[in-house]
Amino acid sequence: MSRPPSSRRAALRLGGTAVAAALAVPALGSPARAADASQGGGFDPRPGSDGLGDPLFPTLGNGGYQVGHYDLTFDFTPETYDFTGRVTLRATATQDLSAFNLDTDGHTIDSVTVDGRAAAWQLSEGESGQELTVTPRRPLRRSTAFTLDIRYHGNGKAPRTGLTGWRFGSDGGFACAAQSSRADTFFPCNDHPLDKATWTFHIGAPQGYVATANGELLHRTPRPDGSTVWHFALRERMATELVGIAVVKGTYLYGSGPRGLPLRHVxxxxxxxxxxxxxDRTADHLAWLEARFGRYPFSVYGCHLYDGYSDALENQTLSLLSTDWFEPDDEGRPVWETTMVHELVHQWYGDSVTPADWQQAWLNEGPAVYYAALYSEERGWSDLEEKMKATYAELDEVRAEHGPPGLPRELGGTNIYDGGALVLYALRLRLGERRFSRVMRLWPERFKDRNVTSEDFIRHTVRVTGDRSLDRFLRGWLFGAVNPPMPGRPDWKADT
Structure with a gap:
């Protein structure tokens, strides 16, 4: 994401055979029913936790289960902003479960079933939204696969308990900007990046509008009233914060990238x-980044340009960018390309390789800032060293107020953006270009589709280089109260 504003913080579905064929996701099978405690085996059902203990968002996400797949049906009416939804989760219990929670906010829940049987449920207010507590008719044994189905409805402009992820355009439509904790304003979910899943989407849009979602467009289903259901599949796992659904007055534009990679833009x-x-510049951006990181990690990419959004966001396979970005600078240069590159870097760093919690956000933003600045420098639009020197001068004060790059006290600060890029710049000066490039290229290759931490990055760097002293070096830059000396730049000083 680029620097976030404060708010970041329906035949509607395919037949079962078609979905399975399209996704090639292994069926979870019919779950074994949880036995009574009297049957032995240490069965001890308890409620799953109402949060995962994230350092910045302690109540975000939920414990006791892992989602394998989301199937979202979402039918939206522009201008009135009413919607109906149905979300089906295929999940697995990670403990003996008597009840479990989902994150939700601003929805009217119509029904909840677990494995096709009505389940008890209740809504309560949480710290950043609402908690939907589901109590299945029978408790679930650990490692049991189950299917949760929730039908709900609401209005996009209705009040929320927390911040909203809805962004409304001049066309009466909307786009989803869920990062970091607002996917729950669109559907009940396990809203934490640690629980990545595959996805299918069935988005209903009236005549004159198009729908978007992450992944590949499978087909469209026309309805008698002139509306259309757009069916999408995302085969690679994705965190909820990267969902990119929308219903807008838009046009799809198509192209191809390296090795014929399908590109679709809205x-x-x-x-x-x-x-x-x-x-159309996206193909060149992809080629430039693939030369540094290796093959693009997903099966499709594109950009959604929308006047209802004021920033830029790396929704997986479909980055969302404000139409306000695309003005040349005073010299007539297309400097907006740096923002496009920034969000594209995230497809490797943040979307494919995803932080285990939000305090690891520099692992997303540092590379995105660094490589966007490098792209800009190569085109003569800016000077990377000058940018890094200015960041160095102010970062001690930022560390004191907002925390160091690896231990931020909140999201959205200079510490995880430019500060994260400064960590990588220092590492490049320490290692030299060849060894640094190897570290950065192997990271998304070795950790593809995984969740990671700063500790993983430190160990990875030591492993790739064989230099144990880099453990202490990186810890100083990531976690220290003040900037370490910049390698080869003894004249760089912090502002006092």
Whole structure:
């Protein structure tokens, strides 16, 4: 994501055979029913936790189960902003479960079933939204696979307990900006990056509108009233915070990237010729980044340009960018490309390789800032060293107020953005270009589709280089109260 504002913080579904064939996701099978405690085996059902203990969002996510797949049906009416939804989760219990929670906010729950049987449920207020507590008819044994189905409805502009992920455009539509904790304003979910899953989407849009979602567009189903259901599948796992559903007055533009990678973009209707040259730059951006990180980690990519959003966000396979970005600078240069590159870097760093908790956010933002600045420098638009020197000067004060890059006290600060990039810049000066490039290229290769921490990055760097002293070096830069000396730059000083 680019620097976030404060708010970041339905035949509607395919037949079962079609979905299975499209996704090639192994069926979880019919779950074994939990036995009574009298049957032995240490069966001790308890409620799952109402949070995962994230350092920055302690009540985000839920314990006791792991989601394998989300199937989301979402039917939206523009201008009134009413919607109906159905979300089906295929999940596995990670403990003996008597009850479990989901994150939700601003929805009217119509029904809840577990394995096709009605389940008891209740809503309560949480710290950043609401908690939906589900009590299945029978408790679930650890390692049991189960299917949870929730039908609900609401309005996009209805009040929320916490912040909202809804972004509304001049066309009466919406786009989803869920990062970091607002996927729950669109559907009940396990809203934490640690619980990544595969996805199918069935998004209903009226005549004159198109729908978007992450992954590949499988097909569209027309309905008698002129509306259409758009069916998408994301085969690679994704965290909830990267969901990119939308219903807008838009046009799909297509292209291809390296090795024929399918590209699909969504731009405002009637402005296709304005934005086609911009989105066509994506193929070159992909080639530039693949030369540094290796093959793009997903099966499709594109950009959604929308006037209802004021920033830029790395929704997996479909980055969301404000139409306000695309103005040249005073010298007529297309500097908006750095923002496009920033969000594209995230497809490797943050989307494919995902932080285990939000305090590891520098692992997303540091590389995105660094490589966007490097791209800019190579085109003569800016000077990377000058940017890093200015960051060095102010980072001690930022460390004191907001925490060091590896231990931020909140999201959205200079410490995890430019400060994270500074950590990588220092590492490059220490290692030299060849060894640094190897560290950065092997990271998304070795940790693809996994969750990671700063400790993983430290161990990875030591392993790749064989230099144990880099453990202490990186700890100083990531966790220290003040900046360590910049290698080869003894004149760099912190502002006092």
């Amino acid at each position: 731009v405002p209707q009637g402005q296709e010729e304005t934005y086609r040259p911009i989105v």
